Amino acid sequence: MPSRSAVLVGYGLGVVSEDAAADAALLADLRRVLGSRARDNDFERGLYSRDGSIEGSPPAIVCLPETAAEVAEIVRICRRHGRPFLARGSGTGLAGGAVPVGRPVVVATSKMDRIVEVDTANRVAWVEPGVLNLDLSRALAPQGFHFAPDPSSQQVCSIGGNIANNSGGPHCLAYGVTTAHIAALEVVLPSGETTTLGGVEAEPAGLDLRGLFVGSEGTMGIATKAAVRLTPNAPAVRTLLLDFDDVSEGSAAVSAIIAAGLVPSALEMMDQRAIEIVEAFAHAGYPTGAAAVLLVELDGLPGGVEAGVDIVREVALKHHVGHVRVAADDEERALLWKGRKNAFGAVARIKPDYYLHDTVVPRSRLTEVLEKVYRIADAYDLIAVNVFHAGDGNLHPILAFDRRQPGVDERVKAAGRDIVAASIEAGGVLSGEHGIGLEKRDYMGMLFSAHDMYTQDLVRETFDPDGFANPLKVIPTGSRCSDSFHQHVPEGAWV
Amino acid sequence: MSDQVTASLASRIAPEVAEFAGVVGESGPVAVVGARTHWHVGGAADAGAREVQAPCGIWEHEPSEMTVRCGAGTTVAELGTHLARTGQMVPLDPVDAAATVGGVLACGFSGHRRLRYGYVRDLVLQTRHVDATGKVVTAGGPTVKNVSGYDLPRLLVGSLGTLGLLAEVILRTLPVPPAAQWLVGDGDPFAAFDLLYRPSSILWNGSHAWILLEGDPVDVAAEAAKLVPAGFDPCDGPPPIPGTGRESMRPSDLRVLAGTGGEWLAEVGIGLVHRHEPVPAAPVSSANAALMDQLKQRLDPDHRLNPGRRAW
Ligand SMILES: Cc1cc2nc3c(=O)[nH]c(=O)nc-3n(C[C@H](O)[C@H](O)[C@H](O)COP(=O)(O)OP(=O)(O)OC[C@H]3O[C@@H](n4cnc5c(N)ncnc54)[C@H](O)[C@@H]3O)c2cc1C
Ligand SMILES: Cc1cc2nc3c(=O)[nH]c(=O)nc-3n(C[C@H](O)[C@H](O)[C@H](O)COP(=O)(O)OP(=O)(O)OC[C@H]3O[C@@H](n4cnc5c(N)ncnc54)[C@H](O)[C@@H]3O)c2cc1C
Numbered sequence: 001m002p003s004r005s006a007v008l009v010g011y012g013l014g015v016v017s018e019d020a021a022a023d024a025a026l027l028a029d030l031r032r033v034l035g036s037r038a039r040d041n042d043f044e045r046g047l048y049s050r051d052g053s054i055e056g057s058p059p060a061i062v063c064l065p066e067t068a069a070e071v072a073e074i075v076r077i078c079r080r081h082g083r084p085f086l087a088r089g090s091g092t093g094l095a096g097g098a099v100p101v102g103r104p105v106v107v108a109t110s111k112m113d114r115i116v117e118v119d120t121a122n123r124v125a126w127v128e129p130g131v132l133n134l135d136l137s138r139a140l141a142p143q144g145f146h147f148a149p150d151p152s153s154q155q156v157c158s159i160g161g162n163i164a165n166n167s168g169g170p171h172c173l174a175y176g177v178t179t180a181h182i183a184a185l186e187v188v189l190p191s192g193e194t195t196t197l198g199g200v201e202a203e204p205a206g207l208d209l210r211g212l213f214v215g216s217e218g219t220m221g222i223a224t225k226a227a228v229r230l231t232p233n234a235p236a237v238r239t240l241l242l243d244f245d246d247v248s249e250g251s252a253a254v255s256a257i258i259a260a261g262l263v264p265s266a267l268e269m270m271d272q273r274a275i276e277i278v279e280a281f282a283h284a285g286y287p288t289g290a291a292a293v294l295l296v297e298l299d300g301l302p303g304g305v306e307a308g309v310d311i312v313r314e315v316a317l318k319h320h321v322g323h324v325r326v327a328a329d330d331e332e333r334a335l336l337w338k339g340r341k342n343a344f345g346a347v348a349r350i351k352p353d354y355y356l357h358d359t360v361v362p363r364s365r366l367t368e369v370l371e372k373v374y375r376i377a378d379a380y381d382l383i384a385v386n387v388f389h390a391g392d393g394n395l396h397p398i399l400a401f402d403r404r405q406p407g408v409d410e411r412v413k414a415a416g417r418d419i420v421a422a423s424i425e426a427g428g429v430l431s432g433e434h435g436i437g438l439e440k441r442d443y444m445g446m447l448f449s450a451h452d453m454y455t456q457d458l459v460r461e462t463f464d465p466d467g468f469a470n471p472l473k474v475i476p477t478g479s480r481c482s483d484s485f486h487q488h489v490p491e492g493a494w495v
Numbered sequence: 496m497s498d499q500v501t502a503s504l505a506s507r508i509a510p511e512v513a514e515f516a517g518v519v520g521e522s523g524p525v526a527v528v529g530a531r532t533h534w535h536v537g538g539a540a541d542a543g544a545r546e547v548q549a550p551c552g553i554w555e556h557e558p559s560e561m562t563v564r565c566g567a568g569t570t571v572a573e574l575g576t577h578l579a580r581t582g583q584m585v586p587l588d589p590v591d592a593a594a595t596v597g598g599v600l601a602c603g604f605s606g607h608r609r610l611r612y613g614y615v616r617d618l619v620l621q622t623r624h625v626d627a628t629g630k631v632v633t634a635g636g637p638t639v640k641n642v643s644g645y646d647l648p649r650l651l652v653g654s655l656g657t658l659g660l661l662a663e664v665i666l667r668t669l670p671v672p673p674a675a676q677w678l679v680g681d682g683d684p685f686a687a688f689d690l691l692y693r694p695s696s697i698l699w700n701g702s703h704a705w706i707l708l709e710g711d712p713v714d715v716a717a718e719a720a721k722l723v724p725a726g727f728d729p730c731d732g733p734p735p736i737p738g739t740g741r742e743s744m745r746p747s748d749l750r751v752l753a754g755t756g757g758e759w760l761a762e763v764g765i766g767l768v769h770r771h772e773p774v775p776a777a778p779v780s781s782a783n784a785a786l787m788d789q790l791k792q793r794l795d796p797d798h799r800l801n802p803g804r805r806a807w
Contacts, residue, residue, distance in 0.1 A: 119747075122746050165642065176617055179646070196783075202744060205776055208652065261671075307711050362637075389640070429641045434642070435642055445502060452634065456645045456647065474645070
């Protein structure tokens with residue numbers, strides 16, 4: 001580990017100088033609470049310096065608490081030392097939300113991974129934030145329930161990360177994103193105080209602080225426990241694969257399926273390059289010659305599901321579908337999904353690195369924005385692969401590249417910015433599910449006015465007036481009223 | 496990069512919204528009036544406050560996007576009629592359809608089909624409100640999925656107009672289910688809930704339960720057939736829902752109501768009890784009350800928005 005932290009190119013974050021004496025004093029206090037679970041070795045600082053984005057900068061210290069009381073103690077110690085803290089789940093976030101800024105103390109939740117209680121009478125489960133998304137649904141399966149948000153990263157991402165990013169997944173089209181599935185949250189506020197937001201009762205009194213915390217990317221405190229809602233497993237499921245030899249027919253079919261009054265549980269699209277990459281890896285029988293495929297899933301009671309299959313078939317035929325493949329059994333269904341869920345990793349087959357984008361556009365503009373994405377990638381000499389949640393217009397262009405090429409990082413970022421701009425010009429938004437973090441912080445002004453951002457910052461400041469919790473994320477600095485976010489970021493971190 | 500994309504949401508503010516902001520102005524206490532169907536929720540409004548009304552009108556509805564943009568002063572009845580033409584709905588379900596969209600959202604109370612369609616907050620995609628400085632603030636976004644910035648729309652829903660006055664909202668629409676059937680009977684409503692896959696509503700008054708099934712006609716018939724041996728028969732619908740008091744419990748705690756007197760109607764699976772008599776607001780923890788007070792202090796330091804009302 002170099003004695004100076006890495007430079008975060010392009011985010012105005014310069015070289016942060018270390019203060020060895022301050023770090024040592026902080027570590028000593030943290031060790032009194034956590035013993036060997038407070039660490040400052042180079043290996044772990046390196047490990048926690050990055051998330052799934054392309055940014056990185058090491059923290060001062062990594063803490064691995066086991067209880068909410070320990071988390072509260074860590075926050076209080078950080079405050080005493082004037083040091084920011086940063087909650088971290090599995091580090092799969094793609095917007096730099098878990099990238100340390102200002103040499104913070106990282107509070108990793110991986111040892112807080114207990115499913116505390118499954119309460120079927122109230123249809124909630126109380127879980128700690130480090131529980132992995134798929135582990136939770138697996139644990140609920142015997143009782144006939146699951147946790148509906150299913151990010152493609154669900155094998156590894158944490159419930160705490162899902163909450164902080166208000167994550168989505170293929171099946172959120174019908175079931176809604178994370179916020180619809182969180183009844184209550186126990187959180188350690190940036191003051192060090194612990195409180196419960198929301199509740200299991202029908203209408204928790206007062207303002208919806210729970211709703212505000214979900215999606216706040218760790219800038220309003222650390223979630224230490226959550227009551228997540230249980231969704232009953234559907235009695236019937238049908239999965240269809242449709243292929244088109246024209247992307248615009250595929251996109252038009254997406255809108256037509258929705259306009260026909262169906263809300264499929266998932267409606268995913270892959271373009272030609274994605275189909276090829278995925279097929280080479282999953283051998284799911286994806287039609288490699290097609291320009292686009294749609295993966296459509298319908299679930300619910302059998303009558304509606306079968307009627308839905310007929311509607312999808314009819315719509316697809318009108319849009320000149322090549323083949324309509326209906327998975328015959330669970331095995332075939334799993335195979336079709338295996339391709340989709342592993343698509344991002346499979347990109348490594350064409351280039352060693354990739355940058356995964358996330359914007360949303362109105363469904364009716366999908367074709368047009370996709371065409372722009374290809375043109376932008378061409379212009380920056382990058383390869384674009386598209387695998388995305390078409391049903392809710394949520395684009396996920398993957399820019400594949402080789403980091404060893406000089407200057408490629410800048411090209412990747414410039415292309416990303418152009419993709420965001422093209423999406424917003426088409427009436428879309430900055431992010432559908434990955435969040436703002438660092439990556440899109442400085443793009444907020446493309447969508448919101450200065451006054452909109454100022455108002456958002458007022459709300460954030462209510463939770464963290466002194467700027468301790470995951471500073472300098474989400475809101476660009478110019479909008480800060482009192483610049484509280486800045487206070488505990490060491491000299492030189494901001495240039 | 497082109498300059499047009501700068502603050503794209505702010506650049507699309509409807510003239511009606513800008514005009515409303517002008518009426519609210521920069522100073523003096525204001526009370527925003529909907530249809531006055533529940534004017535006294537959260538306590539009486541200060542008599543001295545100037546009354547203003549949010550704009551009304553359905554400004555954009557793209558059935559294939561499943562979104563609708565309307566003025567917050569639009570009545571729920573008008574919105575429903577408009578959407579029904581294309582087989583869609585927003586299941587706000589207020590007790591009185593004369594209520595306005597803004598009024599329903601300001602109160603933050605979900606309708607009787609929450610069991611299937613979820614909390615009213617989850618139907619709101621974007622809000623534009625007029626803040627205490629008389630400026631328009633946009634939050635959320637126009638698309639069905641969005642995590643751009645902090646979730647102010649969820650904060651505004653249920654805030655009784657004390658943090659901002661809703662001017663325009665974009666709501667998520669849903670297809671009207673092809674079939675719907677109410678059943679009534681004296682069977683165990685909790686057992687019925689476990690028996691069914693995602694019923695739309697189970698209302699229970701201690702002796703009888705009314706169950707709403709919605710969806711494909713084949714499924715509705717099959718689910719209804721499951722209920723017949725459990726003591727339920729088709730009917731036209733439930734009795735009127737008492738509209739004065741709302742008591743909030745954990746869903747499992749509703750069982751304690753069995754055998755208690757009085758007239759009430761409870762939402763099984765949700766935990767809500769509708770009563771004819773007023774129910775005092777549940778207390779908020781001191782830590783949460785402090786946060787809520789701070790929010791109010793920052794967003795409306797002079798307490799000019801809906802003075803007299805208390806959302807907590
Ligand atoms: C291959 C791949 C596929 C993906 N697919 C999807 C997808 O389909 N849908 C989707 O939405 N996302 C997807 N993601 C993004 C990512 O997996 C999600 O955002 C996920 O929810 C992050 O969880 P995490 O545990 O890894 O969080 P981290 O990356 O560790 O943290 C994310 C943010 O949450 C905060 N945080 C973490 N824990 C807490 C806590 N306990 N309290 C407060 N704040 C906390 C962090 O500070 C940070 O800001 C994908 C990522 C990858 C790499
Ligand atoms: C006991 C009880 C039970 C209820 N049960 C249900 C139910 O089952 N289902 C349901 O959907 N609703 C229910 N409601 C809520 C009721 O439907 C709403 O109060 C009503 O819809 C308000 O609409 P309105 O237009 O008449 O508002 P008004 O009665 O005019 O105003 C109500 C409140 O909303 C504020 N308000 C109005 N417009 C705006 C705006 N544009 N911006 C900000 N604030 C605004 C007002 O200032 C006022 O504080 C219940 C309410 C009560 C008290």
